[in-house]
Amino acid sequence: MSAVIESHHDDDHHHGPDKGLMRWVLTTNHKDIGTLYLWFSFSMFLIGGCMALVIRAELFQPGLQLVVPEFFNQMTTMHGLIMVFGAVMPAFVGLANWLVPMMIGAPDMALPRMNNYSFWILPFAFAMLLSTLFMEGGAPNFGWTFYAPLSTEYAPPSVTFFIFAVHLMGISSIMGSINVVVTILNLRAPGMRLMDMPLFVWTWLITAYLLIAVMPVLAGVVTMMLMDIHFGTAFFNAGGGGDPVLFQHVFWFFGHPEVYIMILPAFGVVSAIIPTFARKKLFGYDSMVYATASIAFLSFIVWAHHMFTVGMPIAGELYFMYATMLIAVPTGVKVFNWVATMWQGSMTFETPMLFAIAFVILFTIGGLSGLMLAIVPADFQYHDTYFVVAHFHYVLVPGSIFSIMAAAYYWLPKWTGNMYDETLGKTHFWLSFVGVNVTFFPQHFIGLAGMPRRYPDYALQFADWNMVSSVGAFIFGFSQLLFLFIVIKCVMGGKKATDEVWDGAEGLEWTIASPAPYHTFSTPPALPERAMA
């Protein structure tokens, strides 16, 4: 069947890629744009990672050794912003670009020129954000959650450029998401019903919906900040009848769905990889879809669990506590389904599978510490400690980022036509796995013992675990250079990949040649007999 699709190559619509730099600037091809997103994301990952290493180097020992507190604050802020908006989100958009059209049998993304626009806004936005490091008064220093009034009355002048950078990222995200939604709803191959779609497509459809719903709210809240700073409005100033807590409400109304924006596509990736290497169909496809949708819905009504200690009526605290705990139900369904998929499977442990299994285990640890944080009276103790840092890094690093790495290893052969080096891949996995746990597991202990987050110095009793944590961070950080090497090596050459790549992998992307031709599915493919039903 794939041969039929490939034979349309000489059609006048079909151009190969252009040569040189302008190919990447002018491209409307979803594969090119996916590649751009992924490389951009990786470079942001390295920049944000360097900032994390500055933080960990300073915290290696108590006392102030390397940086001044003011700069330390800028590092924590920029690290968070760059990792969230520059590394994780664009990586998933890159994967969506590469994979969604191939998975649903579409010729490209639905709106290809807008697709290019969505990407090329990002380098400008992050150039502007990074340039604040060199501005008078320094970069934003109020934490990635930019609570008012730290981010309004007491902010450095560069906050204005931070606000506009966030606006640009929002515009990019919204356009990118509209593209994904339209592609999925309108460009599926004839006969592919919604419930036939691979889970990665489903999770992205729901993620895109979340993005379109909450990025405008983020734009709203930074606009209120801008007005408070430059035009004397009183949104976050009680002296004029406003309220700094209002900031937190609006921010977290964006911020909580944002958390799921960074994890739902990861669920999709893992749901693609585990069945392949367990050589079984995904257990409970329908329940996976409903669980994803439930998580997305719940994400809109739990935001204030981030602000239990700020002062809220007791009824509010109770409501947000129970609503938050409810999320454990659909999440539990997912974890159960992944484990059930592996149950009695003929498992092999290639690199993508290793990352996927590590995801299931370590993400669950992060999820469970989230449940602890959801308990209001306990949260009064945990709030703003390293326990929170440990919690969200467990869901973001071995959660989102491991899934991105798993996806890269899993689909690299399809993208490049070459197999990556399995030995190096496994080495990268084990270094990352050990590094991540050595970095973040001890942070649970120092957090429970009371070490506050975002401080450049700490009391002596936290010294040992901080040192361990810093060692882990450097192991994890430097092992990502190995990942870079593996990817470049795979792009340059290696064992040729077959079209199917993985024994028994399901989905339309495995029916086309490896490397995937520049244009695929210019006419929609005939679907295999209800393959995914």
Add this chain to the structure above:
Amino acid sequence: MSSESTYESYYVPHNSALPIFASLGIFLTVYGGGNILNEMSAGSDSNFGTTVFAIGGLVMATTLFFWFSKVIEENHAKMYSQQLNKSFVWGMSWFIFSEVMFFAAFFGALFYVRFWVVDWIGGEGERGPSNMLWPDYVPQWPLLNNPNPEAFSTPQGVIPAWGLPLVNTILLVTSSFTVTFAHHAINEGERKKIIGWLVVTIALGVAFLFCQAFEYYEAYAHLGLTLNSGIFGSTFFMLTGFHGAHVTIGTIMLIVMLGRAMKGHFTKTDCFGFEAAAWYWHFVDVVWLLLFVLVYVMGT
């Protein structure tokens, strides 16, 4: 199996310089805008920001002009399939949804302040002695007595709902009807009627904007109701201001549609551009109705 003979191919443009110019344009616009604001707040008289902003705006406007022209050209060259039209319809609908959520943030802020914060600052509820900082403060809505009158000027009053805002409501609701009449005229293929109803709609939109500008003038000149006069002014100007900005965009869209109608564009089956503008116009209208009730009627 798939019926290739009946399948219309989906148009995928090959390369385009439009998006990179649009990226550059939007970047220069906001970078210039940021510099203008920082220069303003620092009291500097540099015009670096203004220059960059102007260049950015120009690049952006030019790019959008060419981008839309190209899409219209391609459509007239019959390069678009029914399926691609559906992509446009979906795209526009989700864009409008994102706009709804943008306004939701500001309506949410108004709701939170109006029903909770104003009372809490006055010490209501089990929130401790939160009224100790400003003992003279009495909670009320609209908030004419700011807790800290030294930092925020005191407004003398607010815009009454049943004057100019009512007129504006009538103007916008009427314009929603007239734009629909124009749509019917497209279906009937009556060119003169299309143009006529579009002109009426645009005139109503412009009239609305004039009233709104006059209202702002009243607020600033006679009522002391400003951006800097506490939370009522903040929410009032942000909500009505963003709405006004959207009416302006909607009016520009309709003016473009008028130009296209005069050139003979739009038929019953091929009028997505017009429909998109009309949906946007209805959306702006609905936001206004919410504003009228929640900001004006409930605020006075």
